[in-house]
Amino acid sequence: xxxxxxxxxxxxxxxxxxxxxxxxxxxxxxxxxxxxxxxxxxxxxxxxxxxxxxxxxxxxxxxxxxxxxxxxxxxxxxxxxxxxxxxxxxxxxxxxxxxxxxxxxxxxxxxxxxx
Numbered sequence: 001x002x003x004x005x006x007x008x009x010x011x012x013x014x015x016x017x018x019x020x021x022x023x024x025x026x027x028x029x030x031x032x033x034x035x036x037x038x039x040x041x042x043x044x045x046x047x048x049x050x051x052x053x054x055x056x057x058x059x060x061x062x063x064x065x066x067x068x069x070x071x072x073x074x075x076x077x078x079x080x081x082x083x084x085x086x087x088x089x090x091x092x093x094x095x096x097x098x099x100x101x102x103x104x105x106x107x108x109x110x111x112x113x114x115x
Contacts, residue, residue: 030065030066030067033066033068034046034066037073037093042073042093042094043073043093043094044093044094044095044096046064046066046075048096049075049077049091049093049096050064050077052096053077053079053089053091056098057079057081057087057089058081058082059079059080059081059082060079060080061077061078061079062078062079062080062086063077063078064076064077064078065077066093072092072093072094073092073093073094074090074091074092074093074099075089075090075091075093076088076089076090076091077089077091078104085103085105086103086104086105087101087102087103087104088101088102088104089101090102
């Protein structure tokens with residue numbers, strides 16, 4: 001088995017684990033809400049969103065949240081970029097568009113009073 005194939009298998013296992021961990025760690029019925037929104041055609045599958053994110057933002061996905069704000073479904077994804085920057089991406093779950101990117105290091109520095 002080639003190293004590329006091993007990487008793909010491990011990557012798939014990681015994503016499956018991430019999805020499972022995210023679904024079980026969310027309070028309440030987030031998983032059911034996400035499934036119902038997907039079945040109703042209101043959102044794209046998380047797998048599709050993650051594939052798009054990975055193409056434009058190489059790094060490691062640390063956390064995924066699914067929520068409904070301002071009459072819209074959102075995926076909020078914490079990503080550790082290849083260079084070491086931790087960012088939060090706000091994604092429109094309906095179409096996959098990135099609505100915003102926050103550098104979490106800057107946010108943490110402000111909390112700690114670092115300049």
